Amino acid sequence: MSPETDRRTDCLADWCADAEWCGLTCALDVLDRKWSPVVVAVLLDGPRGFAAISDAVDGVSGTVLSETLDDLTDAGIVERRTVSERPHRVEYRLTAAGRDLEPAVEALREWGERHGTA
Amino acid sequence: MSPETDRRTDCLADWCADAEWCGLTCALDVLDRKWSPVVVAVLLDGPRGFAAISDAVDGVSGTVLSETLDDLTDAGIVERRTVSERPHRVEYRLTAAGRDLEPAVEALREWGERHGTA
DNA sequence: CAGTATCCACAAGGATACTG
């Protein structure tokens, strides 16, 4: 009954207890934050600046959006590009791994369209 | 700038601010809890009792699993069936809406298999 | 504009003990 027995040690999610659901838990770990999937969905339409994302994702605070983008960047899903301009601008775009999330995000969105209404 | 302008009032998620991502936010709202998607994944393999789910989802406490199943039941994703036996037994199974989550869960799991390893 | 630094509030997970 040792919890380590069938645990995937190469899994990014530290709460992945059993190998059976490791893929799922890893994906969930990356999209753990409330707004992460929505941000990914926004960026699937193309690169955006901070303000554009903030506008598209109505309801998120600047602080949290910043943290969310940081986490997504650390996870290798989002890439930051600082544009040397005045005023200061930063562009966020999905990496290949990020774009690869499209089927999952799409599937979730479609489910919501079908079942998520009262 | 009224936040209510383009908000889908028929969306189950109360934090769905704009119609654009309503489907996605609704789905996320339903799978909001840490273990919800994993529980759904387990039940995609067929109906299970409380103990069986608890065993399959290694790492979750009884309290939280109970709450998770309650929420999923309220959301119309899981169905409870009490089996009149001794000792007391309860069976959980996915509803049609729950089974309809399979593509999304599968897509997430596949992404994790591809990208979620260190 | 694009953040960072605090501070606060609340929700959710976990442990334990108890009940039908």
Added chain:
DNA sequence: CAGTATCCTTGTGGATACTG
């Protein structure tokens, strides 16, 4: 076995103010 009732701790979101 299948929960429910507490209690505790942490994580996360949000507001505000400040910096480059």
